[in-house]
Structures are given as C-alpha cells and as structure tokens.
Amino acid sequence: MGPNDIDLSEPAAVLAPPKEVTRVLAVGKGDTLMGMLTNAGIDRRIAHDAIAALSTVFSPRKLRPGHELYVTMMPETEQADPAQSGVAAGIEAMQLVSLRLPETPIRDVQVSRLDDGAYEAEALEKTTEMAPTVASGHIQTSLYEAALDAGVPATVLNDLIQIFSFDIDFQREVQKGDKFALLYDLVTADGAIVDTGAIQVAEMTVRGELHRYYRFKDEHGFWDYFDEKGQSVRKALLRTPIDGARLTSGFGKRKHPILGYTKMHRGVDFAAPTGTPIYAAGDGTVEVAGRNGGYGNYIRIRHNGTYKTAYAHLSRIKVKKGSHVRQGQVIGMVGTTGRSTGPHLHYEVHQNNKQTNPLSVKLPTGKKLTGNQLAAFKKRQAELDSQYAKLDTSSSDVATAAGEQ
Ligand SMILES: [Zn+2]
Incomplete structure (x- = not known):
C-alpha cells in the first residue's frame, strides 16, 4: 500500500470508545455549579456526587463570576430521562469524567x-518561583507616569513610594529629570507571572541626591529597608503622609497654588483628589479630631513630648479623639472643607507647640545595624548589587554607584 492509501478493512466507528470532550464553562452572575453541570448534560445525581467531592477541597460558595470550569465529559450510552436527571430534553446526556x-x-x-464511578477531589498547588526584575527611568511629568512607562506594576510603585515617604516630599521635592531605579521580584508559576513580590533594592535620585535602600531581615525576623551604612529608612515622621501615587498637582501642571512652608502659611499642601487616603505621619495619640474653623475637618496627633502633626480640610475623619494611631495608618481622606480652594491636604508639623517647616525638621532616625547584623547586611547588599548589575542592561548608573563604594 502506498502512503496515501487509507486502510478501510476495519470498521472504525463500531468499536471506538466514546470520545472525551472538554468544555470550558465561564461562571456567570447567579450561576450555580449544579445548574452549570446539568446544563452541560450531566445527570443531577452525578453532579451532586461530584460537587460533594469538590466541597472537601473548595467551598462551592466561593465560586465567582470570572471563574472558569474545565469540564471533561463523554456521551452517555443511554439518553437521560429529563424528569429524573435534571438534564433538559434535547441536550445530550453526558458522563462526567473530570x-x-x-x-x-x-x-x-x-x-x-474513579473506575467504580465515585468521585475524588484533589487540590493541585503549583510551585512558584521568584523572578528578579529591574526597572529604571527618568521622571518627565511624574514618578507615577515614569514608573508605569518602565513597566513597574502598580503594587510595586506603591511600595516604592512608601519606602521613600519617610525621606521625600513627593509634592515639592521630585522634579523633572529626577531618577528612580528598582530591583524587585515577580512571582511566576509555569512561566506565567502570577503576582508581584517585594522590592529588594529601591533607589531615587532627587535633585542630585541619591537615596538607595536594600531589603534586609533583622535579628527579630522583621523585613525592613536600610541604606548602605545599615541605617533604617524609618524615621519618626513621614514626609509624605498621603498616598503619594495619587498626588495630582505635580510640577509644571499646577491647577491652583500649592503652598510650601512660609511664615504666613505654616504648613505644606499636598494636592490630591477628594477621598485620597491620609496617613498618620508617626505613632501617637489623637489630640483633636473634628471641625476646626478655617481648617475644616481637622486632626492633630501628639507623637511625643516634642512633636505633633496636624491635617486639615479633610472630607472624612477616620479616628476619634484619644485613640492611638500607628505610623502609616489611614486617619482620614483628602477633602476641601473649611477655607480651601480645592481638594488638598494641609499638613503641619508642630515642634514644642510651634508650627515648623516639615521639610527642614531634623527627625530622630530609626534603627542602625551594628556588629554581626551589619556584616550580614553588607553581604546581602553585595549580592543585591551584583544581581542588579547583571540584570540591568539599560543604564550604567547603578553599577557605577555600586563600584564607587
Ligand atoms: Zn495649606
């Protein structure tokens, strides 16, 4: 027989087993597993057994629109009786394989x-891997846009802003031409990105000043960020006590005057949409929370014997007088209550009960690594620097900075 001849000696159709088919069923609003399976032609009693088995590893109540079911079936040899099976007349009766x-x-x-017709459930956990990734960019209009242009996921950008919120006033200090660079993890499973991991190296150059932090686990098991001398990024107060990604009125496109500290003004303003979360600048106790004349909705926090911070024009207040707050906790939302020309946070730092310039206040610094901890940190820092240098193909800035030490 030649290669193109077809062997017709065996009647193929007669003995071939019923063919398995896999259908992908998208869960819609109001769908139940039972309804989806019977609609696919599966007998109600079989569907019940399968769902009971599934329930041992997954609660069917957690089924949500957007979930997809991969249903593998083969045609039943006997056609179902609609009255018994729950399968509508005209739909082919199917046996559920998986x-x-x-x-x-x-x-x-x-x-x-299983072979005996029972159903058995299992959960299949995929193994995940960390994929170190670098990104860097020059700021043209805002850090937000520069980071998104560089492909930085939004969650990573938020982490970046949080790391630098202790050091940088994102409204006033970040300018066109400033730079950022990052080494962060992406979480992958079967080669696909499934999540974002932590930032390992975070760098910002603002007005020529380089800030660079490395992630490191201290002796108590807490992860934190430290500069190359082993000094923690944490300070007693945040410089940007607001969700920095949502600052609207950056340089070059100011819709209304954004004031920095002057003798007349005695605070700094952060322009952001109404509803933007405002953070407690440091740990402390709420001294005032309520209406306060031209300040509108107002919060004042006492941090210690020396420092207090105040927040004005809020649309919402989320803390009560006397309550204890932690640094970074959401205490209210940006608004334009009181004497205000548009949504913004008016932020004051009081030193010994006098308003002082938040940009110039010298705050006590946080933890500094010493001894074995510092040695372990230095080792980790060197690893991260070399990892960064290997991955970075776009710019020599960071490799140069690492080499200069
Ligand atoms: Zn103001």
Missing part, C-alpha cells in the same frame, strides 16, 4: 471519576 477549577493562579482544584 472537573477542574483554577481557583487562583497558583491553585487548581479537580474532581475525577
């Missing part, structure tokens, strides 16, 4: 039919 639900990007749950 049902797989990707519950999260790293976890699948699956039910499979």
Whole structure:
C-alpha cells in the first residue's frame, strides 16, 4: 500500500470508545455549579456526587463570576430521562469524567471519576518561583507616569513610594529629570507571572541626591529597608503622609497654588483628589479630631513630648479623639472643607507647640545595624548589587554607584 492509501478493512466507528470532550464553562452572575453541570448534560445525581467531592477541597460558595470550569465529559450510552436527571430534553446526556477549577493562579482544584464511578477531589498547588526584575527611568511629568512607562506594576510603585515617604516630599521635592531605579521580584508559576513580590533594592535620585535602600531581615525576623551604612529608612515622621501615587498637582501642571512652608502659611499642601487616603505621619495619640474653623475637618496627633502633626480640610475623619494611631495608618481622606480652594491636604508639623517647616525638621532616625547584623547586611547588599548589575542592561548608573563604594 502506498502512503496515501487509507486502510478501510476495519470498521472504525463500531468499536471506538466514546470520545472525551472538554468544555470550558465561564461562571456567570447567579450561576450555580449544579445548574452549570446539568446544563452541560450531566445527570443531577452525578453532579451532586461530584460537587460533594469538590466541597472537601473548595467551598462551592466561593465560586465567582470570572471563574472558569474545565469540564471533561463523554456521551452517555443511554439518553437521560429529563424528569429524573435534571438534564433538559434535547441536550445530550453526558458522563462526567473530570472537573477542574483554577481557583487562583497558583491553585487548581479537580474532581475525577474513579473506575467504580465515585468521585475524588484533589487540590493541585503549583510551585512558584521568584523572578528578579529591574526597572529604571527618568521622571518627565511624574514618578507615577515614569514608573508605569518602565513597566513597574502598580503594587510595586506603591511600595516604592512608601519606602521613600519617610525621606521625600513627593509634592515639592521630585522634579523633572529626577531618577528612580528598582530591583524587585515577580512571582511566576509555569512561566506565567502570577503576582508581584517585594522590592529588594529601591533607589531615587532627587535633585542630585541619591537615596538607595536594600531589603534586609533583622535579628527579630522583621523585613525592613536600610541604606548602605545599615541605617533604617524609618524615621519618626513621614514626609509624605498621603498616598503619594495619587498626588495630582505635580510640577509644571499646577491647577491652583500649592503652598510650601512660609511664615504666613505654616504648613505644606499636598494636592490630591477628594477621598485620597491620609496617613498618620508617626505613632501617637489623637489630640483633636473634628471641625476646626478655617481648617475644616481637622486632626492633630501628639507623637511625643516634642512633636505633633496636624491635617486639615479633610472630607472624612477616620479616628476619634484619644485613640492611638500607628505610623502609616489611614486617619482620614483628602477633602476641601473649611477655607480651601480645592481638594488638598494641609499638613503641619508642630515642634514644642510651634508650627515648623516639615521639610527642614531634623527627625530622630530609626534603627542602625551594628556588629554581626551589619556584616550580614553588607553581604546581602553585595549580592543585591551584583544581581542588579547583571540584570540591568539599560543604564550604567547603578553599577557605577555600586563600584564607587
Ligand atoms: Zn495649606
């Protein structure tokens, strides 16, 4: 027989087993597993057994629109009786072979039919890996846009802003031409990105001044960021006590005057949309929370014997007088209450009960690594520097900075 001849001696159709098919069923609003399976032609009693098995690894109540079911079935030899099976007349009766639900990007749950007709469930956890990634950019209009242009995921950008919120006033200090650079982790499973991990190296150059921090676990098991001398990034007060990614009135496109500290003004303003979260600049006790004349909705926090901070024009206040707050805790939302020309946070730092310039206040610094901890940090720093240098192909800035030490 030649290669193109077809062998017709065996009647293929007669003995071939019924063919398995896999259908992908998207969960819609109001769908139930039972309804989806019976609509696909599966007998109600079989569907019930399969769902009971699935329930041992996944609560069917957690099924959400957007979930997808991979249903593998083969045609039943007997056609179902609609009255018994729950399968509508005209739909082909199907035997359920398996049902797989990707519950999260790293976890699948699956039910499979055993030889005796019972169903058994299992959860399949995918192994994840960390993929170190670098990004860098020059700021043209805002850090936000520069970071998104460089492909930095929003969650990583938020982490970046938080790391530098202790040091940098994102409204006034960041200018066109300033730079950022990052080494961060992406979490992958089967080669696909499933999540973002932590920033390992964070760098910002603002007005020619380089700030660079490395992630390191201290002897108590806490992760924190430290500069090359082993000094923690943490300060007693935040310089940007607001969600920095949402600052609107950056340089060059000011819609209304944004004031810095002057003798007349005695505070700094951060322009951001109404509803932007405002953070407690430091740990402390709420001294005032309520209406306060031209300040509108107003909060004042006492941090210690020396420092207090105040927040004005809020749309909402989320703390009560007398309550204790932690640094970074959301205490209210940006608004334009009181004497105000548009949504912004008016922020004051009081030193010994006198308003002082938040930009010039010299704050006590946080923890400094010493001894074995400092040695372990230096080792980690060298690893991260070399990892960065290997991955970075776009710019020599960071490699140069590392080499200069
Ligand atoms: Zn103001």
